[in-house]
Amino acid sequence: MRKTGRSPRNSNATNTTNGPVRRLAAVSAAVAIGATMFVPAANAQSAGIPPEVAQAAVTATGSGASEPQQNAPEGGARMVTLGDSVMAGTTLPLVDGGQECFRSSDRYVSQVARSIGVYNTPDFQDTSCFGATLDSPPILTLVDQAAHHRDRGSFGPRTEHVLIQAGLNDKWGNPDVDLLDTALNCAINLVQGCDMNAVGEGRAQDPDAVTAQAYADRARVAVDYIKHYAPNAKVSFVGYPTYATNDRTCISIGGLPAEQPRDEAITRLFNNMQEAQRGAAEQLGVNFIDLKTPSAAHGGCTGEPWVSGILDPASGHQGVPVHLNPAGDHAVAGIVQSQM
Template sequence: MVRRMLVVLAAALLVLSLAPPAQAAQGEVYVALGDSAASGPLIPNQIGPDYGCWRSDRNYAHLTAQAIGASVLRDRTCSGAETDDLYNSQSTDLGDVPPQLDAVGPDTTLVTVQIGANDLGLTDFIEDCLNLLPPPVGDACNDDYVVGGQDKWRVGTDALRSRLLTLVSDIRARAPQARIFMVGYATYAPPNGCYPRVPIIRADANYIRATLMYFNQMLAEQAAAAGVGFIDLQTPSADHSPCASSGQRWIEPYVPTSPAVPFHPNARGMRGFATAVTAAVTSVL
């Protein structure tokens, strides 16, 4: 009996010695695509080789890759990116960078993509609504974007729907085995805003909030239509908008108090986003 057990144990040890390490077998090849909401401009440390992308080694892609033990991370997120820049070279202040989709291949097992806000110019829209003086001296901005009874931002948002479905299809064609997740955008304005701490008057703050909620809803709907995951960053960041205290905010206001671009995530925000992204990508294996 003892001799038989030793033979069995020896055989088992031989099998284990020939098997690949568990980490290698389960290691993800993770490709992160997206714009400055994903890249983390000015958050230390900014890394190359594409310095014009203003990409941080503490953005949510890097933190998620570390949390899930990814064997490879190809972070191609780039400040200023639009959907076209996933297919074509993007011009930055420090030179052109390759199309983001070039990083996606047959070995890719996980893709996150946060894109679309720059197609509409939503960050510029938020900054356009800054108002150092409240009415009647200062003017509200929300009525500037409704022309002929049509809301410019909703029309533009709806125009992105088919493009996002095509994008998911193109990612699938390049990486048939990959799990794909669209990532939404954070909360940039709480109900009624917080004038004058963030100098956007109540009506405009509510308009910005409604516009971004509609945009995130569109992303979630298109993710569902394409059969891919959607990662909600709006909900977990609800109490961490630019109106929150400096120790609580995830998105910096017009005058940042942490290293970050105005109305972009800070390091604390990236950690919060990484928690949400990690939870989502590990729930679908």
């Protein structure tokens, strides 16, 4: 019999010129549309997106393929992954990954899985999903993803690698504010800006709440469960890529840069997340894979970006804004495989 163990249970959580204003207004609309493209219909309602809009957008991608939803072999799968949309990928073609989660067939973890010969086999088990979090409902939490893996028998003595990428979507400090709120109301808000006052105004997550201790506390239940039932696996927290260009929040719109000149809250959020993941990995005794440092020269407004913009020719017009583009998925796959 496959040893699956008990279900993990969470223990808890100004004035501007018209040109830039028009460009940032376009960003707001495109980010909202981009979000609907890859939010599963059932999860979209919780995110405030009409489910019929989300489903129509998913259908419009032309996806119809699915990855096998087979149970893992006796003793667990060799490679197991849990994460949010950066891991799930947003470039076409999309595949149906189950649990109402669509994923890119060329996402970086699938490229790693192909490289080690387990893609489209029961030895690769992935529950990454758009909107997933460490422990902030209503979309999949890390414990939820671990429970799905339990049901598939993913964890066992055969398991070699477990990759976890989560945290940016969680509610930090402000209990009703997630990353999408921060993006729409702060990062691309040229009128009010995205300085630290945005936190007190309820427009942004609180970057100062993102600490190693807080991250470790939110991930601990799932990590302890995984380490117990996959005792031979190397568990890794995967960080996030660089989104800034020259330390300034910037997104490419049709190949043109659109900067947020007052961006302290959003840049501190990304910087603190990097250090929180690194510190939490040390506390929990797991590996940390740094994507921010090697991607420093590949922000959204550079000549060779690893993240998508809006109608961005440098990204091949692919992907949801500030998610990995095809070049980014390929580069990250190599970095992750070399360190996992």
